[in-house]
Each structure stands twice: as structure tokens, then as C-alpha cells.
Amino acid sequence: MNGAGREPEGPPLLVSDEDRDMAVRRLGEAYAEGRISYEEMDELLHRVLTARTHQDLGPALASLPEEHAGTPVELHPGTGGARITVPRDATVETDELRTVWKQPRHRTRRHPRPGGPRIRISGTMEYGRLRIRHARR
Incomplete structure (x- = not known):
């Protein structure tokens, strides 16, 4: 000391x-x-x-606003698919999702709005597909 x-x-x-x-x-x-x-x-x-x-x-x-970690979603469905509807202005990250059979189906928004929620999807999908869509309203 x-x-x-x-x-x-x-x-x-x-x-x-x-x-x-x-x-x-x-x-x-x-x-x-x-x-x-x-x-x-x-x-x-x-x-x-x-x-x-x-x-x-x-x-x-220091001059940048605090980074928000986002909303974590963890999936482990084994077999079968999953569908997730996210807010219209959400940014979706699937980098931490491991798939065995099919890749997630997700179309990113052409003009994302700043300030929307960030959703991080992780986990493992063995046999099935994850479908992510943005809410229309």
C-alpha cells in the first residue's frame, strides 16, 4: 500500500x-x-x-453517447423453426447465433432509424430456421 x-x-x-x-x-x-x-x-x-x-x-x-448493450434474446429450440417480430425501428444482430442446418432469414431495413432498440440474438438452432420480421406499425 x-x-x-x-x-x-x-x-x-x-x-x-x-x-x-x-x-x-x-x-x-x-x-x-x-x-x-x-x-x-x-x-x-x-x-x-x-x-x-x-x-x-x-x-x-468520451463525447459519444453511452452505448446500450441491447436486448438479448437467447434461442435453443433444437428442432423446428422460430419466428420473431421486432419493433419497426429495431436493429437486429445475429452474429452470435449458431445454426446447423439453415441460416436465419432476416431482411435488414433499408433506412434504419437512429435511436431504435438493438436486439442481439444468440444461441443454437439445430434443425429449423429463424425468421425475423419487423413490425409494420
Whole structure:
């Protein structure tokens, strides 16, 4: 312990490729939604890509709104299909869904609205298909 009664701090944590990719994705989303200008994105992108530690990365993302983790949906139906209806302005992510037989059927919206809910679908579907549709109203 040091004189202030706290544990001594270790070396700063280095930024991983995954952390950097997440930061680049957040910047891209903020730009696509019109929350930052091209010039801001360019400057912040440079800061993110050259950051070595989390202390360097934090200030580059501080001006962005908090990222919401989204609504998780976990599926394990075994056999048979599943149908999910999501809100009209929702963004659906199926990257964490593992399928054995057929890929999920989902058409992304051509012009997604900013600020809609984010739904993350994960799990395993063995024999069947997941159909995702956006509500009409």
C-alpha cells in the first residue's frame, strides 16, 4: 500500500484489437446516425487507432453517447423453426447465433432509424430456421 492507503497501481492496460474494433464500430455508428461530423470522426478515428492504453482510448470516446448493450434474446429450440417480430425501428444482430442446418432469414431495413432498440440474438438452432420480421406499425 502507498501512503494514501491505496494499492499501488499497476501498468496501464493495453488496448486489445477487440477494444479497438468496438471503438471504431461505435464511431461509425455515431457518424452514420449524424451525431458527429466527418471531421470529428476522422480526428477521433485517428485517436482510437493510435491509442496504446485504455487511458488513451477513453477520451476519444468520451463525447459519444453511452452505448446500450441491447436486448438479448437467447434461442435453443433444437428442432423446428422460430419466428420473431421486432419493433419497426429495431436493429437486429445475429452474429452470435449458431445454426446447423439453415441460416436465419432476416431482411435488414433499408433506412434504419437512429435511436431504435438493438436486439442481439444468440444461441443454437439445430434443425429449423429463424425468421425475423419487423413490425409494420
